Amino acid sequence: xxxxxxxxxxxxxxxxxxxxxxxxxxxxxxxxxxxxxxxxxxxxxxxxxxxxxxxxxxxxxxxxxxxxxxxxxxxxxxxxxxxxxxxxxxxxxxxxxxxxxxxxxxxxxxxxxxxxxxxxxxxxxxxxxxxxxxxxxxxxxxxxxxxxxxxxxxxxxxxxxxxxxxxxxxxxxxxxxxxxxxxxxxxxxxxxxxxxxxxxxxxxxxxxxxxxxxxxxxxxxxxxxxxxxxxxxxxxxxxxxxxxxxxxxxxxxxxxxxxxxxxxxxxxxxxxxxxxxxxxxxxxxxxx
Amino acid sequence: xxxxxxxxxxxxxxxxxxxxxxxxxxxxxxxxxxxxxxxxxxxxxxxxxxxxxxxxxxxxxxxxxxxxxxxxxxxxxxxxxxxxxxxxxxxxxxxxxxxxxxxxxxxxxxxxxxxxxxxxxxxxxxxxxxxxxxxxxxxxxxxxxxxxxxxxxxxxxxxxxxxxxxxxxxxxxxxxxxxxxxxxxxxxxxxxxxxxxxxxxxxxxxxxxxxxxxxxxxxxxxxxxxxxxxxxxxxxxxxxxxxxxxxxxxxxxxxxxxxxxxxxxxxxxxxxxxxxxxxxxxxxxxxxxxxxxxxxxxxxxxxxxxxxxxxxx
Numbered sequence: 001x002x003x004x005x006x007x008x009x010x011x012x013x014x015x016x017x018x019x020x021x022x023x024x025x026x027x028x029x030x031x032x033x034x035x036x037x038x039x040x041x042x043x044x045x046x047x048x049x050x051x052x053x054x055x056x057x058x059x060x061x062x063x064x065x066x067x068x069x070x071x072x073x074x075x076x077x078x079x080x081x082x083x084x085x086x087x088x089x090x091x092x093x094x095x096x097x098x099x100x101x102x103x104x105x106x107x108x109x110x111x112x113x114x115x116x117x118x119x120x121x122x123x124x125x126x127x128x129x130x131x132x133x134x135x136x137x138x139x140x141x142x143x144x145x146x147x148x149x150x151x152x153x154x155x156x157x158x159x160x161x162x163x164x165x166x167x168x169x170x171x172x173x174x175x176x177x178x179x180x181x182x183x184x185x186x187x188x189x190x191x192x193x194x195x196x197x198x199x200x201x202x203x204x205x206x207x208x209x210x211x212x213x214x215x216x217x218x219x220x221x222x223x224x225x226x227x228x229x230x231x232x233x234x235x236x237x238x239x240x241x242x243x244x245x246x247x248x249x250x251x252x253x254x255x256x257x258x259x260x261x262x263x264x265x266x267x268x269x270x271x272x273x274x275x276x277x278x279x280x281x282x283x284x285x286x287x288x
Numbered sequence: 289x290x291x292x293x294x295x296x297x298x299x300x301x302x303x304x305x306x307x308x309x310x311x312x313x314x315x316x317x318x319x320x321x322x323x324x325x326x327x328x329x330x331x332x333x334x335x336x337x338x339x340x341x342x343x344x345x346x347x348x349x350x351x352x353x354x355x356x357x358x359x360x361x362x363x364x365x366x367x368x369x370x371x372x373x374x375x376x377x378x379x380x381x382x383x384x385x386x387x388x389x390x391x392x393x394x395x396x397x398x399x400x401x402x403x404x405x406x407x408x409x410x411x412x413x414x415x416x417x418x419x420x421x422x423x424x425x426x427x428x429x430x431x432x433x434x435x436x437x438x439x440x441x442x443x444x445x446x447x448x449x450x451x452x453x454x455x456x457x458x459x460x461x462x463x464x465x466x467x468x469x470x471x472x473x474x475x476x477x478x479x480x481x482x483x484x485x486x487x488x489x490x491x492x493x494x495x496x497x498x499x500x501x502x503x504x505x506x507x508x509x510x511x512x513x514x515x516x517x518x519x520x521x522x523x524x525x526x527x528x529x530x531x532x533x534x535x536x537x538x539x540x541x542x543x544x545x546x547x548x549x550x551x552x553x554x555x556x557x558x559x560x561x562x563x564x565x566x567x568x569x570x571x572x573x574x575x576x577x578x579x580x581x582x583x584x585x586x587x588x589x590x591x592x593x594x595x596x597x598x599x600x601x
Binding site for chain 1: 302303304305306307309310311314315425426428429430431432433434437438440441445536539540543544547558559561562563565567570571573574577578581582
């Protein structure tokens, strides 16, 4: 199975790219970085690949290679981008995981227990009618911009789509003979859901999860770009770009480089999703 | 058919009702007193009391919702906390730039995405098709603010073809209005084009496998006519559906694009409302955007009747 997935070009390249990013981001301290908020105004706006003496605010001073140069406050762009990536990847992974879990729960209940279906689905319709970005913005405004709020605010709007997906799978298989047989054998409902119904939804859920991950990374970076995300001191790809705006004419790198990294990351996640859909969802292949 | 149209229109009522409930509850689920949140850290007890009275917070929750909903139905979204005007009139003042931007974006999108998607379907699995689909995947992945800054850098700063900031109302100068909107609209259109080109390609490819296409070709009908009249016309329903769903992307994009290009529209109003924690304003724009989204998708559903004569309800 894994070998078959690996043989698919886009899946291989996008997962390698994401793996590389993960290693860089998790191991940020070992890849020639300074602390993301360490600043030295004497080194403001250095060009790429500059070797310079870095004077820490605490008085330490050492030579450092600024791979991608520095921003207006003399902070190392490479370091800020790697540490910022931690937030993006965390948001992508956590939001995907929780919206899949909660969405599956709603979808299973709604598809299997017909009595609550109507009510749950109307709620999901209402939730879907609020554009995800606007919903996230409002929640962050009310509850304050902490990482936990941000995660909840981006997760909730993704739930209805997952719920609908799982519900349609449940409706498709609940009349199958093997489910009826399990019901006739007085199998506990939970076991029926877990053993006989949920496995049918695994492949579409994995695919949906990658798209949610990409969307979550985009929304988080948009929020922090607008200044509505985590507090400005926290380096995220969006906030680095937002801070670089005032000097964009003279130093476009500070805005463009994190932008390119962000775009590459989202592209890799989306490509992974497309590849998995090609390989895991036989119905989709037949359709196109 | 009129029964269907009526029923479809009525079906938006529960959806809008749930939206209203969610938007109402957002503020009331917040930890602590909404009035204290609104007044902020520097407010005095008297300030809090004033806001409580203003928002009717001393009533029970269901009664508050009921009164709020009644005012909502009369088109009263409350008053902004910081600007001495009603939320409705503030939204009204900002609607022009946003609708101009969204309209031009839609024009760009339809002019580019549908021909590109149709060509990709026609030349399926060619290099052209692969190139277009790779570009579409990229367009889908680059956030609007990155696209915006790339455009500003290339077309604004390097080539100096377009202005990069601000908005000129059409009443003041029609050419200035259009000229200023080109870059923002292209920025906003990017993700929309990517989405619609993809769906057009899938829908047209499917239509091209049908028997009537073979018949049409064997009758010797010109290829462009087969593509337009037979394939594209039959692919209209899925394309229009995605145009409707994609409005959610457009709304997300508007918020970001208006900030990048300094356009004083609804998106900028939203961001400013959030930054100043102007809650009636936030509720107002959330309701407004959701309302637009629901209405657009209602129109999309109703358009099926025109697009596909087989659909008869």
